[in-house]
Amino acid sequence: MQKISRRSFLKATAAAGAASASLKFSFSDFAEAAEDAPVEKRHTLCNGCSNLCGLFVHVKNGRVWKAEGNPIHLKNRGKICARGHGMVADIYNPDRVTQPMKRVGEDQFEPISWEQAFAEIGEQLTDIVDRYTGDSVVWMEHGVRGKDYADILLDYIGSPNYITHYATCFTAKTNVWANMMGTNLYGDHENSDYMLFVGRNFAGGILPNGMQKVLKAKEKGAKIVVVDPRCCELAKVADEWIPIRPGTDLAFYLAIAHVIIEEDLKDRKFVREYVENFDEFWNANRNCTPEWAEGITDIPADKIREIARDLAKHAPRSFLEPGYHGLNAHYKNSVQQAQMNIVINALLGNMYQRGGLLPSASIELGQFEPEQQPPEKEMGPRIDGAGEDGKYATVEAARGIPQRIPQLAEEGEVRAIFVYHYNPLRTGPNPEYQKKMKEADLVVSIPIDWNETSYHTADYILPECYFMERAEPPVTTAGHVTHDYPQLAMRTEVVEPMEDTKPLIDIMKGLAKEIGAEEYFDFTVEDQARAMIEPLDISLEQLKEAGCLEFRNQSFDPEFPLSGGEPALDTPSGKVEFSVGIYKANGFSGVPRWIPPKVIPREEDEFRLIHGKQPWHSHHITSNNPYLMEITEMYDGTRMWINKERADQLGIETGDTVVVESEIATKEIEVKATELLHPDCVWVPSAYGGFSEKAETAYGVGINYNDFVSEEIEPIAGSVMGQEVIVKVRKGEK
Amino acid sequence: MVLTVQSDQLSDLFLIIADFYKYPDQEFYDQLISSKLLSELKEKMQKLELETSSINQDFDIPDFDQFKQEYSRCFIGLNEPSALPVESVYKVWTTDSQAQVNIANEKGYLMGDSALHIKHLMSGLGLEIPREYQQMPDHLTILLELLAYIIEHRQADEIKQFLDDHFDWLMDFKSRLVEIEALPLFLRITECLMDCIEQTKTIYKKL
Numbered sequence: 001m002q003k004i005s006r007r008s009f010l011k012a013t014a015a016a017g018a019a020s021a022s023l024k025f026s027f028s029d030f031a032e033a034a035e036d037a038p039v040e041k042r043h044t045l046c047n048g049c050s051n052l053c054g055l056f057v058h059v060k061n062g063r064v065w066k067a068e069g070n071p072i073h074l075k076n077r078g079k080i081c082a083r084g085h086g087m088v089a090d091i092y093n094p095d096r097v098t099q100p101m102k103r104v105g106e107d108q109f110e111p112i113s114w115e116q117a118f119a120e121i122g123e124q125l126t127d128i129v130d131r132y133t134g135d136s137v138v139w140m141e142h143g144v145r146g147k148d149y150a151d152i153l154l155d156y157i158g159s160p161n162y163i164t165h166y167a168t169c170f171t172a173k174t175n176v177w178a179n180m181m182g183t184n185l186y187g188d189h190e191n192s193d194y195m196l197f198v199g200r201n202f203a204g205g206i207l208p209n210g211m212q213k214v215l216k217a218k219e220k221g222a223k224i225v226v227v228d229p230r231c232c233e234l235a236k237v238a239d240e241w242i243p244i245r246p247g248t249d250l251a252f253y254l255a256i257a258h259v260i261i262e263e264d265l266k267d268r269k270f271v272r273e274y275v276e277n278f279d280e281f282w283n284a285n286r287n288c289t290p291e292w293a294e295g296i297t298d299i300p301a302d303k304i305r306e307i308a309r310d311l312a313k314h315a316p317r318s319f320l321e322p323g324y325h326g327l328n329a330h331y332k333n334s335v336q337q338a339q340m341n342i343v344i345n346a347l348l349g350n351m352y353q354r355g356g357l358l359p360s361a362s363i364e365l366g367q368f369e370p371e372q373q374p375p376e377k378e379m380g381p382r383i384d385g386a387g388e389d390g391k392y393a394t395v396e397a398a399r400g401i402p403q404r405i406p407q408l409a410e411e412g413e414v415r416a417i418f419v420y421h422y423n424p425l426r427t428g429p430n431p432e433y434q435k436k437m438k439e440a441d442l443v444v445s446i447p448i449d450w451n452e453t454s455y456h457t458a459d460y461i462l463p464e465c466y467f468m469e470r471a472e473p474p475v476t477t478a479g480h481v482t483h484d485y486p487q488l489a490m491r492t493e494v495v496e497p498m499e500d501t502k503p504l505i506d507i508m509k510g511l512a513k514e515i516g517a518e519e520y521f522d523f524t525v526e527d528q529a530r531a532m533i534e535p536l537d538i539s540l541e542q543l544k545e546a547g548c549l550e551f552r553n554q555s556f557d558p559e560f561p562l563s564g565g566e567p568a569l570d571t572p573s574g575k576v577e578f579s580v581g582i583y584k585a586n587g588f589s590g591v592p593r594w595i596p597p598k599v600i601p602r603e604e605d606e607f608r609l610i611h612g613k614q615p616w617h618s619h620h621i622t623s624n625n626p627y628l629m630e631i632t633e634m635y636d637g638t639r640m641w642i643n644k645e646r647a648d649q650l651g652i653e654t655g656d657t658v659v660v661e662s663e664i665a666t667k668e669i670e671v672k673a674t675e676l677l678h679p680d681c682v683w684v685p686s687a688y689g690g691f692s693e694k695a696e697t698a699y700g701v702g703i704n705y706n707d708f709v710s711e712e713i714e715p716i717a718g719s720v721m722g723q724e725v726i727v728k729v730r731k732g733e734k
Numbered sequence: 735m736v737l738t739v740q741s742d743q744l745s746d747l748f749l750i751i752a753d754f755y756k757y758p759d760q761e762f763y764d765q766l767i768s769s770k771l772l773s774e775l776k777e778k779m780q781k782l783e784l785e786t787s788s789i790n791q792d793f794d795i796p797d798f799d800q801f802k803q804e805y806s807r808c809f810i811g812l813n814e815p816s817a818l819p820v821e822s823v824y825k826v827w828t829t830d831s832q833a834q835v836n837i838a839n840e841k842g843y844l845m846g847d848s849a850l851h852i853k854h855l856m857s858g859l860g861l862e863i864p865r866e867y868q869q870m871p872d873h874l875t876i877l878l879e880l881l882a883y884i885i886e887h888r889q890a891d892e893i894k895q896f897l898d899d900h901f902d903w904l905m906d907f908k909s910r911l912v913e914i915e916a917l918p919l920f921l922r923i924t925e926c927l928m929d930c931i932e933q934t935k936t937i938y939k940k941l
Contacts, residue, residue, distance in 0.1 A: 626840075
């Protein structure tokens with residue numbers, strides 16, 4: 001009789017039938033022999049957050065065996081944080097997307113082959129471009145790892161719409177520094193005598209080597225002051241924690257500047273030679289005294305004076321930390337707050353000074369150019385309006401305004417959306433609003449795991465392989481902390497892809513083939529890498545083996561940039577611009593002035609909802625990691641913090657479940673009542689509130705601030721203003 | 735000595751059961767609803783004098799699309815918590831005391847020691863792991879196909895060893911199926927498989 005099974009998967013190779021002499025049928029014999037297998041050491045860059053720390057991963061029997069920090073890499077100098085350890089093991093998490101998926105119903109998917117996925121997406125994309133032009137196609141990603149490939153695709157179809165997630169992160173900072181400085185500077189923590197961190201938690205959004213540098217400075221006697229509504233992890237190692245009313249950092253900064261100027265503590269030479277429009281700034285802010293700021297910030301005027309004087313006393317070996325996610329996408333006044341960061345540091349004359357602010361050491365890399373590039377196509381204006389004439393002219397086009405896309409999809413303007421390494425449904429404001437993305441005719445998500453955006457909006461899910469399963473072009477290690485020598489690091493393939501997943505370049509090749517753009521992707525990651533290192537005296541093999549190379553032959557010049565003896569920053573005047581021309585030209589103030597936050601809690605049960613990172617999670621991307629979620633459980637990490645006195649007034653105690661309600665959402669969560677938080681706010685960690693049923697570890701755990709935040713756009717930099725939200729809190733019934 | 739004819743029957747039996755753990759196609763589904771598949775399974779079991787009580791009932795089989803969704807829910811894990819039919823997930827990831835990854839002594843992860851052993855056996859026997867199962871070579875459908883191959887081509891002591899080493903997790907798997915309220919067919923087939931494994935062990939232990 002013929003066997004029923006027609007679907008046998010096992011296929012014999014040429015060697016079938018003659019079993020190898022070393023074959024170990026017994027599992028225990030095999031396991032014993034496997035223990036003696038050789039161990040190989042390979043290099044990757046961690047994907048636990050966007051720092052891309054260098055990791056050596058030891059591989060035994062084709063599996064990850066051990067990980068250790070690369071001792072050279074600037075960001076971690078041999079250390080790995082908790083999230084890095086968690087991410088290393090997560091390669092074996094069964095919750096990953098294992099092969100391409102096609103939506104066949106609400107919350108229903110069917111596994112399909114790559115060939116089918118490419119063919120169907122290619123056909124639909126071609127049809128959309130034919131009917132609605134390439135302008136209706138959007139590529140959204142965390143940024144900017146996929147940009148090289150996305151640009152080719154977008155150029156080919158004629159779309160200008162490359163959009164990043166940065167509106168939820170730091171667009172105020174990058175916008176302001178580009179316009180006022182034309183470059184970025186970073187704190188020289190290790191050599192500083194006085195560091196003021198405002199809304200910046202180095203120990204929460206961990207930069208392992210950043211913390212090492214801060215602690216080394218502390219050992220040498222540096223003073224560390226943390227101004228934050230919450231006694232964050234960094235505050236615990238600081239000399240002083242000063243709670244500030246959230247949303248009022250701008251007033252605090254204006255008063256600091258006031259003291260420095262009024263008491264003539266500024267670096268007169270620096271301001272005279274390198275600052276433009278000082279008078280315009282001062283004339284606009286002469287009334288911003290510490291007494292004025294005290295009423296707004298809740299910080300005593302004397303304390304403001306003390307901080308300003310201490311900063312000036314230690315200048316130029318002192319600084320106001322330039323910050324990152326903390327304050328630069330959260331408030332209506334985030335742009336002015338970011339402007340004031342530059343103003344204060346410039347007044348201190350600490351720029352390009354040891355112990356103050358320094359540029360990154362840089363190297364000149366080669367530029368990879370594919371042999372064939374798509375012919376130029378006429379494109380319309382960006383669909384989100386970023387950088388275009390009109391309402392969002394001052395927003396950086398390179399960042400974009402991702403929170404506009406769901407609305408544009410609903411209105412039929414956006415027809416196709418590609419989402420790469422980005423989860424706006426969970427990390428963008430108002431998930432119900434974000435779900436409107438699915439109104440587009442075609443939504444393709446390229447994730448690692450079953451994130452909310454893939455699960456709730458994607459028509460197709462094309463899984464990228466895990467970061468340890470792929471190679472990527474080299475990157476410099478610059479940013480956030482300073483170092484005298486430039487470095488170049490590379491992510492190499494540590495283990496073979498386990499799942500039926502692909503690196504992004506291969507996904508793009510597959511899509512390109514179906515739309516007739518195959519010839520423009522006729523290159524490899526190695527081709528890109530070789531072109532990039534061409535000006536350097538190294539081989540690709542050298543870089544791969546070392547993982548991270550430091551170039552000690554490249555000079556580092558901490559001098560203010562001059563050309564022919566004149567200031568030569570990349571700004572209109574070559575100087576630090578205290579007034580931004582493009583802001584003025586578009587109807588905004590050129591210099592920072594006091595702008596109150598958009599919303600203010602007024603009632604007994606009202607609070608501003610603020611958020612932050614925990615040291616073992618990176619917003620939501622790590623929250624389906626069982627190892628890291630065990631840490632969450634150990635520390636009751638999902639609890640919302642509330643000020644003890646305010647909690648007492650509402651009859652709320654630690655461990656109670658409370659109801660949290662904004663205009664758009666009502667949720668319940670356990671609380672921690674504590675003196676370590678300003679009374680005006682409640683604080684939640686940003687990691688939780690998973691609502692993808694397939695991400696089992698994260699599903700239904702905790703709440704997320706984005707549940708409560710409406711979709712908003714800060715008009716100058718386009719940020720989401722993620723902390724302009726008032727919630728009412730009351731004791732729950734549980 | 736197990737007769738050649740008996741080996742063939744056993745091998746066929748496990749190949750039929752292996753099919754239930756593969757993503758369903760139309761042909762499989764048609765054979766399922768026509769009762770041909772289950773009749774064939776019972777027939778094989780009866781010829782081998784194996785107990786068939788676990789599948790002696792009519793199953794309520796949903797339409798093809800729904801059946802695929804039920805498969806996905808239970809065995810791939812779409813929509814809700816699943817019962818992955820993968821040995822590694824039910825066992826400690828590695829017994830190697832030198833391992834320095836945080837999941838070394840944890841359950842619930844892919845590519846554990848059992849997966850490495852299956853890769854080793856497949857390679858040593860000259861068999862290829864299909865692309866879809868590269869990440870989980872110890873998926874139940876692969877284990878059963880390999881068992882069928884071993885029964886046909888290898889000696890009794892190796893068959894006994896393989897049965898002992900790689901099917902001791904089925905009780906935990908069955909508990910998970912119960913927990914997630916899997917389609918009754920999947921639960922009964924798994925019970926049937928557990929019976930077949932135990933009875934096959936008995937056959938070979940007598941040798």
